[in-house]
Amino acid sequence: MARKIVIEPVTRVEGHGKVTIRLDDRNNVASSRLHIVEFRGFERFVQGRPYWEAPVLVQRLCGICPVSHHLAAAKAMDQVIGVEADGLSPTAEKMRRLMHYGQMFQSHALHFFHLAAPDLLFGADADPAVRNVIGIALTNKELATRAVLLRKFGQEVILATAGKKIHGTGAVPGGINKNLSIEERDALLQGAGAPAIETMIDWAEEAVEFLKDYHAKNRALMDGFAAFPSNHLGLVGRDGALDFYHGAMRAVDAGGKRILDDVDYRDYLKYIAEEVRTWSYMKFPYLKSLGKAEGWYRVGPLARLNVCDFIPTPRAQKQFEAFRAYTGGKPNNMSLHMHWARLIELLHSGEVIRELLLDPDLQKTELVRKGRKRGEGVGLVEAPRGTLFHHYRVDENDQISMANLIVSTTNNNEPMNRAVHWGAMNVLSGKRDITEGMLNRVEIAIRAYDPCLSCATHALGRMPLAVELYDTGGNLIDRKAR
Amino acid sequence: MSKPKARISFTVDGKKCSAAPGQTILQAAKDNGIYIPALCRWEGFKPAGACRVCTVRVGGRYMAACTQPVTDGMAVENDVPDLQDMRKALIEMLFVEGNHMCPTCEKSGNCELQALAYRFLMLVPRFPFQFPARRVEPAGKKILLEHNRCIKCLRCVRGVRTRDNKAVFGTLRRSRDKKISVDQVLASALTDKQARQAMDRCPVGSILKKEVGFAVPIGRRKYDKEPIGSDVEKARG
Numbered sequence: 001m002a003r004k005i006v007i008e009p010v011t012r013v014e015g016h017g018k019v020t021i022r023l024d025d026r027n028n029v030a031s032s033r034l035h036i037v038e039f040r041g042f043e044r045f046v047q048g049r050p051y052w053e054a055p056v057l058v059q060r061l062c063g064i065c066p067v068s069h070h071l072a073a074a075k076a077m078d079q080v081i082g083v084e085a086d087g088l089s090p091t092a093e094k095m096r097r098l099m100h101y102g103q104m105f106q107s108h109a110l111h112f113f114h115l116a117a118p119d120l121l122f123g124a125d126a127d128p129a130v131r132n133v134i135g136i137a138l139t140n141k142e143l144a145t146r147a148v149l150l151r152k153f154g155q156e157v158i159l160a161t162a163g164k165k166i167h168g169t170g171a172v173p174g175g176i177n178k179n180l181s182i183e184e185r186d187a188l189l190q191g192a193g194a195p196a197i198e199t200m201i202d203w204a205e206e207a208v209e210f211l212k213d214y215h216a217k218n219r220a221l222m223d224g225f226a227a228f229p230s231n232h233l234g235l236v237g238r239d240g241a242l243d244f245y246h247g248a249m250r251a252v253d254a255g256g257k258r259i260l261d262d263v264d265y266r267d268y269l270k271y272i273a274e275e276v277r278t279w280s281y282m283k284f285p286y287l288k289s290l291g292k293a294e295g296w297y298r299v300g301p302l303a304r305l306n307v308c309d310f311i312p313t314p315r316a317q318k319q320f321e322a323f324r325a326y327t328g329g330k331p332n333n334m335s336l337h338m339h340w341a342r343l344i345e346l347l348h349s350g351e352v353i354r355e356l357l358l359d360p361d362l363q364k365t366e367l368v369r370k371g372r373k374r375g376e377g378v379g380l381v382e383a384p385r386g387t388l389f390h391h392y393r394v395d396e397n398d399q400i401s402m403a404n405l406i407v408s409t410t411n412n413n414e415p416m417n418r419a420v421h422w423g424a425m426n427v428l429s430g431k432r433d434i435t436e437g438m439l440n441r442v443e444i445a446i447r448a449y450d451p452c453l454s455c456a457t458h459a460l461g462r463m464p465l466a467v468e469l470y471d472t473g474g475n476l477i478d479r480k481a482r
Numbered sequence: 483m484s485k486p487k488a489r490i491s492f493t494v495d496g497k498k499c500s501a502a503p504g505q506t507i508l509q510a511a512k513d514n515g516i517y518i519p520a521l522c523r524w525e526g527f528k529p530a531g532a533c534r535v536c537t538v539r540v541g542g543r544y545m546a547a548c549t550q551p552v553t554d555g556m557a558v559e560n561d562v563p564d565l566q567d568m569r570k571a572l573i574e575m576l577f578v579e580g581n582h583m584c585p586t587c588e589k590s591g592n593c594e595l596q597a598l599a600y601r602f603l604m605l606v607p608r609f610p611f612q613f614p615a616r617r618v619e620p621a622g623k624k625i626l627l628e629h630n631r632c633i634k635c636l637r638c639v640r641g642v643r644t645r646d647n648k649a650v651f652g653t654l655r656r657s658r659d660k661k662i663s664v665d666q667v668l669a670s671a672l673t674d675k676q677a678r679q680a681m682d683r684c685p686v687g688s689i690l691k692k693e694v695g696f697a698v699p700i701g702r703r704k705y706d707k708e709p710i711g712s713d714v715e716k717a718r719g
Contacts, residue, residue, distance in 0.1 A: 050618070050692070050695065052588070053586060056585075057586040167585065177697055399620075
């Protein structure tokens with residue numbers, strides 16, 4: 001009998017999503033889809049608001065990486081008031097960078113230790129009651145403590161730069177509203193609310209080593225699970241360095257050939273379009289030059305390490321070299337290697353935070369610059385989950401008349417669907433009895449992308465996982481909840 | 483005719499106070515280190531009695547402390563549970579009558595309505611939200627008028643004037659349909675300093691000086707450190 005399997009909601013991701021998998025009479029997968037079931041509407045209700053409100057308003061899209069939205073909007077609004085990204089005062093630019101790398105640090109720590117690690121430590125088939133962050137705390141107190149403190153450190157950086165750990169107000173059009181006091185700097189350097197920066201960098205490096213060790217012991221899983229070729233898109237610095245805050249767009253194909261290079265992100269509409277499909281609130285972006293079928297791409301830690309030439313901090317660069325060497329210098333297309341890339345970025349963020357904290361520009365007082373106003377701006381940053389586009393038009397009364405947001409998870413829509421399909425085909429297809437562990441493997445494929453479904457549909461909360469089986473007539477024949 | 487007394491005596495919640503003749507209850511209480519909350523009052527403007535948050539009770543009768551002159555021997559009830567709850571209800575009504583989105587409002591931390599809500603420990607209004615359909619209206623070249631947040635305190639009507647003393651703001655319609663209106667020509671003539679003053683005089687985030695939002699970091703805003711009214715109470719020692 002044909003069946004439809006529903007995984008709703010997908011757990012240990014930010015936001016609400018569901019997976020449907022249809023099995024035919026022989027239990028083979030007929031189709032699979034990742035649906036995003038939230039509807040938000042930020043692009044609409046930001047219309048009419050004063051332009052300077054946008055960085056504070058749109059960051060409410062998310063509670064995990066509000067700083068990315070805050071900064072992407074601020075970068076767009078810099079242009080609206082006539083200030084180019086490289087026209088900010090050094091203090092403003094570096095304060096924003098510090099905020100952003102602090103956020104990258106906390107978000108990556110959150111994802112790896114709180115959301116992804118339970119699968120790695122306990123295995124996909126472990127009891128869900130244990131396979132979670134509390135399970136980690138009960139079995140590995142040291143690791144759990146580090147998880148909490150690493151995240152806390154990132155949040156302390158955000159507090160010092162934005163005024164609040166979540167949803168602050170630091171970046172304003174043309175600059176920033178505060179510098180970093182000596183007391184704030186020393187608290188982060190020497191440790192106050194969280195351990196000192198040196199400890200954070202050491203722990204981040206140990207996390208990379210932990211992952212590498214896990215990889216060595218679980219090579220088949222890490223290399224084979226949800227591995228599929230794709231294009232990759234990301235921001236790189238002018239010199240080709242990994243850069244989360246500013247640079248040019250670059251895209252490579254699965255073999256490493258450059259599709260886009262040195263593209264000014266203000267021209268993104270020339271290169272990227274979005275397709276709407278009826279069954280999801282999330283759009284499907286693609287590279288125009290390759291078309292809808294071939295132009296989909298991955299963003300995020302894996303894509304970033306695939307598009308950049310090097311990492312401009314020594315310890316992360318050393319790890320990056322090993323990461324690159326594993327695929328012979330070619331792009332890495334293995335979904336679970338996203339965790340490896342993410343932890344290298346965690347280490348890099350720690351090193352950048354230390355560099356910035358030691359920079360005396362952060363104590364200077366030129367915070368805001370102004371230029372000649374214009375009606376439009378595009379801001380782009382590399383958010384923890386990948387490339388984030390904010391595009392606004394502002395009318396003659398300083399009110400926003402148009403907003404277009406392409407968030408990281410939206411960019412990863414097609415890859416996540418491919419990952420779900422890989423899981424369905426390789427884990428479920430042809431099997432008569434579907435276990436919870438098998439369904440969790442489908443979720444692991446999604447989880448590798450660290451999707452933020454709330455951002456992607458421009459709700460917070462958690463619901464228990466429910467699996468429903470339908471017959472061909474659409475009748476519910478079995479339901480299991482956890 | 484007897485000569486008026488130099489000072490008159492009255493009490494607030496039983497505490498002996500003195501006042502100059504002609505002072506309102508609110509002014510006199512302040513001089514005696516007693517805070518009576520108010521939203522429509524602004525030092526130097528003619529009292530309007532618009533918001534009623536300063537309501538006190540004298541001899542069983544309710545009156546606006548900002549308009550009622552204090553008299554000799556007056557016994558004012560101020561900080562008593564039923565009055566405080568009534569004031570809290572008034573604050574809640576102001577929240578539900580408009581669209582107050584504190585998390586994204588640039589006046590947050592400097593907003594008197596928000597500060598009073600914190601002082602009164604307002605969590606969720608007891609009244610249903612009205613969600614009125616209101617807009618943001620340009621007011622000349624330097625100001626945006628955010629009608630969603632307006633509480634009709636009339637401070638702008640009374641106190642925002644051009645150099646030749648012409649009122650920039652007025653009112654349209656009455657009762658729940660009352661709306662602040664703006665003279666676009668006069669508003670365009672405001673200097674930057676006057677536009678800044680207009681924004682500062684608005685107790686909420688309804689008058690916005692263009693291009694300057696969120697300039698003061700969190701932690702250094704007016705009510706970040708201490709609740710509204712602390713300055714008055716500190717003076718009491």
